[in-house]
Amino acid sequence: KQWYQRRVAITAGAFCDINTAVKLHPTSTMLTNRGVIQQYMKDTANAMSDFQQAISADPKYSLAYFNAANLYFNMRLFKKALKYYDMAVENCKEDEGAVLNRAIAKVLLKDYTGALIDFDTAISLNPYAAHCYFNRGNLHLTMGKNSLAEADYRKALTLQPNDTSSYSQLAVALGRQFKKVEALNNYKLAIKLTER
Numbered sequence: 691k692q693w694y695q696r697r698v699a700i701t702a703g704a705f706c707d708i709n710t711a712v713k714l715h716p717t718s719t720m721l722t723n724r725g726v727i728q729q730y731m732k733d734t735a736n737a738m739s740d741f742q743q744a745i746s747a748d749p750k751y752s753l754a755y756f757n758a759a760n761l762y763f764n765m766r767l768f769k770k771a772l773k774y775y776d777m778a779v780e781n782c783k784e785d786e787g788a789v790l791n792r793a794i795a796k797v798l799l800k801d802y803t804g805a806l807i808d809f810d811t812a813i814s815l816n817p818y819a820a821h822c823y824f825n826r827g828n829l830h831l832t833m834g835k836n837s838l839a840e841a842d843y844r845k846a847l848t849l850q851p852n853d854t855s856s857y858s859q860l861a862v863a864l865g866r867q868f869k870k871v872e873a874l875n876n877y878k879l880a881i882k883l884t885e886r
Contacts, residue, residue, distance in 0.1 A: 705731070718748040722757055729761055737761055752782035759791065768798045786815040790822055797829055805829055820850035824859070831863055839863040854880045 708724040725740030738761055744754035759774030775792035778785060793808030809826035816822065827842030843860035847853060857880035864873035 716743075716747070718744040718751040718754055721747065722751070722754045725754075726757055729757070734761060734765065750781050752778045752780075752785060752788065755781065756785065756788045756791075759788070759795075763791065763795060768795050771795050772799065784815055786812050786819065786822070789815065790819075790825065793829075794825060797825075797832070802829060802833055818849055820846040820853065820856070823849070824853070824856055827856075827859060827863070831859065831866075836863045836866040840867065852883055854883045857883065 705724070705727050708720065708727055712720045712724055721740045721744035725737040725744065728734075728737035728740060738758060741754050741758035741761065744751055745758070748754070755774045755778035759771045759778060762768075762771035762774060772792060772795045775788055775795060778788040779792060782788065789808050790812040793805045793812060796802075796805035796808060806826070806829060809822060809829060812819070812822045813826065823842045823846040827839045827846065830836070830839035830842060840860060840863040843856050843863060846856045847860065850856065857876045861873045861876035861880065864870075864876060
């Protein structure tokens with residue numbers, strides 16, 4: 691309980707500080723930062739207002755688009771999120787987070803071809819990001835490309851060896867390829883890791 695109260699106090703303090711900063715110098719960065727704090731405080735209307743103001747102040751500021759997209763994504767408005775991820779990527783092509791989130795939005799909108807291109811791009815931008823391989827593996831699994839899913843989960847595990855989700859999904863991919871003993875061993879390992 692004390693931890694939570696301290697966290698709320700820190701957030702409230704940060705919000706007061708950022709409000710003062712925005713009043714003194716309302717840049718896209720400051721507006722976006724305040725929007726993120728408001729989003730964290732579950733004030734989605736004012737968060738989106740700040741992101742929109744940041745975009746109006748600097749139409750090339752990719753982080754404002756990215757955060758607006760994340761807000762729409764969290765609200766399960768995937769088409770709107772996709773539009774803003776597109777703008778974030780257009781303004782910063784090397785933003786692995788925006789490319790990855792856009793890929794996930796495309797999966798949810800069943801644009802598997804577009805999602806695969808974005809996952810490949812995210813991996814080329816950051817070949818050490820286990821979560822990129824994991825998410826691409828999930829798409830391969832959805833598409834019935836079980837051996838490609840297996841390869842992605844194995845790569846994710848080389849980068850993040852104790853990830854229970856990767857072991858569980860690897861087990862699914864192996865099971866679909868009738869590699870039952872190996873699948874069972876990966877399920878057991880996932881369970882063992884969650885018991886720690």
